[in-house]
Amino acid sequence: MNRAFLTPRQEAILRFLTRFHNEHGRPPTRQELCAAFGFRSPNAAQCHLQALAEKGLIAIDRGRARGIRLLVAAEAVLDAERGRTASPAAGGAANSLDDAGLPVIGKVAAGAPILATPHIEAYHPIAPTAFRPRADYLLRVVGDSMIHAGILPGDLVAVRQTPEAPSGAIVVARIDDEVTVKRLVRRNSETIELYPENPAYAPIRIDPTRHHFALEGVVVGLVRPSLS
Known part of the structure; x- marks a missing residue:
């Protein structure tokens, strides 16, 4: 991943979202995101989620507590973690995410x-x-x-x-x-x-x-x- 594309905090949040989804089968709430990263309010979590949405990595469903959907790049990471074969386009995104180390x-x-x-x-x-x-x-x-x-x-x-x-x-x-x-x-x-x-x-x-x-x-x- 090009770190000019994602800030360290955004990258950490994306990794948390993919791991949480992988382990629980659902996205976290804003409160769970706050607890994981020490944000003082859900608004702080929402700002980071909005940045990820603007970069095409997640979609936000308004009005839902767990309204966070992982898009192509994040789904490719989930595929890699589950040992499945991702599509060629998604696989490139997964590799780019791991490239940050x-x-x-x-x-x-x-x-x-x-x-x-x-x-x-x-x-x-x-x-x-x-x-x-x-x-x-x-x-x-x-x-x-x-x-x-x-x-x-x-x-x-x-x-x-x-x-x-x-x-x-x-x-x-x-x-x-x-x-x-x-x-x-x-x-x-x-x-x-x-x-x-x-x-x-x-x-x-x-x-x-x-x-x-x-x-x-x-x-x-x-x-x-x-x-x-």
Whole structure:
């Protein structure tokens, strides 16, 4: 994708729309879009949707809460994610969307959505489909708490954005205003622990009465900049 054609925020929203449609079989509401990107009002979400509509990627059905329809380029991305063969015209659009690579997320500001535009340092040329499942972004690792899982300081972990993950998965989690990469362990329906892969660090036990906890995504791969 030519980034002069779509801004980083517009590209992130288009990816969110295609992924949401793929996972739920329907488009998100404006409120769900606000929650995902930290917009303060549905009007802010509507402005970005209108920009995508003007660029021929979506259609907006007025008066409907879920009145967002993906057009040719976005539908081609859905076809690629589902493993179907897209038409030649649509296939070109799908390839152009992946050509932008993946956004590289650096330091995440307290309380801000992880894909907020100020967090995007650059775009890495690796295709989202190089990972299974498809990755949504790369997060730069700080610290050595996961070295025994092969994740070193400065590595870029490929992340699939999702609020759910099985016990044992390596995840990106938000605890209050801090984002961390750890292994998720669920002891039961109420007990969540985050384990480092380095004995120098202690596990983090989540107390829901004291901390706000949210899963930002699951690690689906890794890019080592010195070898990429």
